[in-house]
Amino acid sequence: MIETQAVNFAYRRGEPVIFDISCTIKDGEFVALLGHNGSGKTTLSRLFMALDHPRSGRVLVDGNDIAKLEPADLADRVGYVFQNPDLQILEDTVFDEVAYGLRCKKMTEEIIKKQVKDALSAMGLEDLADAYPRALSFGQKRRLGVAAALALQPRTLILDEITNGQDEQEKEDMMDYLLKLNKEKQITIILITHDMNIARKFTKRVLVLNDGNLVFDGETAALFDGSKDIEQWGLKQPVLSQLGAKLGITALTPEEFCQKVSLKVGEKQ
Amino acid sequence: MSNPVIKFTDFYYGYINSDVILKDINFAIKQDSFTVIAGPSGAGKTTMCKAMVGIVPSYYGGRYAGNVEVLGENIKEKKVSDLAMRVGIMLDDYESQLVSLTAGEEVAFSLLNHGFAPSEVEDRTKKALADVGLPGRENYQLDELSGGQRQRLLLASVLAIHPEILILDEPVSALDPDGAKSLYELIYKIYKQHNMTVVVVEHDLNSVLQYATDLIILDKGTIVAQGPFAQAAKITYGYPALRENLPELWQIKFDLEKRFGIALGEWRNEAAALAELAEKFKGGQGL
Secondary structure, three states, rough: EEEEEEEEEOOOOOOEEEEEEEEEEOOOOOEEEOOOOOOHHOOOOOOOOOOOOOOOOEEEEEEEHHHOOOHHHHHHHHHEEEEOOHOOOOOOOOOHHHHHEEEHHHHHHHHHHHHHHHHHHOOOOOHHHHOOHHHHHHHHHHHHHHHHHOOOOOOEEEEHHHHHHHHHHHHHHHHHHHHHHHHHHHHEEEEOOOOOHHHHHHHEEEEEEOOOEEEEEEEEHOOOOOOOOHHOOOOOOOOHHHHHHOOOOOOHHHHHHHHHHHHHHHOOO | OOOEEEEEEEEEEOOOOOOEEEEEEEEEOOOOOOEEEEEOOOHHHHHHHHHOOOHHHOOOOOEEEEEEOOOOOHHHHHHHHHHHEEEEEEEOHHHHHHOOOEEHHHHHHHHHHOOOOOHHHHHHHHHHHHHHHOOOOOEEEEHHOOOOHHHHHHHHHOOOOOOOEEEEEEOOOOOOHHHHHHHHHHHHHHHHHOEEEEEOOOHHHHHHHOOEEEEEEEEEOOEEEEHHHHHHHHHHOOOOOHHHHHHHHHHHHHHHHHHHOOOOOOOOOOHHHHHHHHHHHHHHHOO
16 A cells, blocks of 8 residues: 655756645555656655656655665565666666566576566567567567566556657567456556546546646546546546537447447447 | 658568567658657667668568668668768667766767867857757756756757657657656657658657658568558557557557547547547547
């Protein structure tokens, strides 16, 4: 569980960027953190991971004040995948990259081998175990970052813009896998994203930040039901909610949308 | 049809120690078109861009068959550097293309390498920076620019050579939706102003729906569909596995057309779709 209590934050010598945010993310939730560029999404998530510390207020992880947790202890509880995968790459092969955190934890090579293999195959990278990480495509590097976090099997995963640069199929596969992880292992997932479709399709709850303020905390369906002016927060209604609101149809895929149009027309005739 | 500015004939290519990446590629890109190349990851889109400027195979080596003609010349007979004065390219990993300390030096770099006079370099640099919305930033250090600004800076460096063709490989992949929207608006403005031919690799067709005149869909190294946007989109819709590469609006369009045996407009934005659907749908009575 991650909890923030009246958290404020400003970067060194800078203007305040996070204002008085209080929220609780419970175990097993799948939450999207939305907001326009510069709204404070990444900054807030960095506070969850003690990569930065609030100017005032507290961040609690599983009830412990994060300022007092040992980094290793925190890393066991929360995994973080950076927006820029290049920042996270340390090793010379994909396998070693994913094994890095496990080796730091002094796991046996046998366990490492298994966990690395599982994480790589979950991200569709099993054939690239021997490849040089910096030579991978941008999308592959992103998946490598996720694999490295997955291998450590944290209770909470914070993922910053991981679907950027992936094609539709890769996005679906990645999200399906995270959904499975969330359902079967009750891993808490906090997804920072600009992709309204992904948020709408895969998450139950959304937090919306606007200029450092928490302006919406509620069910995903309520945010996208077409009744809210989310453009004032720099967000865009997905195509399907725009069309759906006009025609009174709720659908998550174009196919479902058309099926429902078809049914509706059928009923009237 | 206007003249093709890029023409691939029976083209095959494989990198060193790799399988054949592109197979039996035949297509032509019309002058003044805004052509979008789309398809799943690993389809060969980036390789095709590299072949358009000759760095495949000149720089990468590998196995190569067939012909690539750019602006009427066979690229096998041209040096990459000669072509570089007529065809500008922006790679997806744009940071790797930046080489200088300041914005002005960055834009001037290729001009100086090609021996332009200092006054000409200065003029073109000034103009190119203004074109991309970075006027007067000549003396800015690169690390004073945000990611989005650095990307526009790179676009300025490419524009400064006054290319006839602009090739962009996933230009917005590192930008948020607002940044992506404004970069495409900028690219479109430049495209219109300078009467250029634009070729863009983009997997999110929603973001280029307003601009694309032509479409090429690549899958597993071969061309599945090509032609004017509406026509190529329709062919693509015929392949269920590739449908999701199309903009959502068009997936809906083709699905409804099929279900109801009707013809809907060539929607280029949500407003057009909304207007037509609301009108045809009439609360469920229509269609």
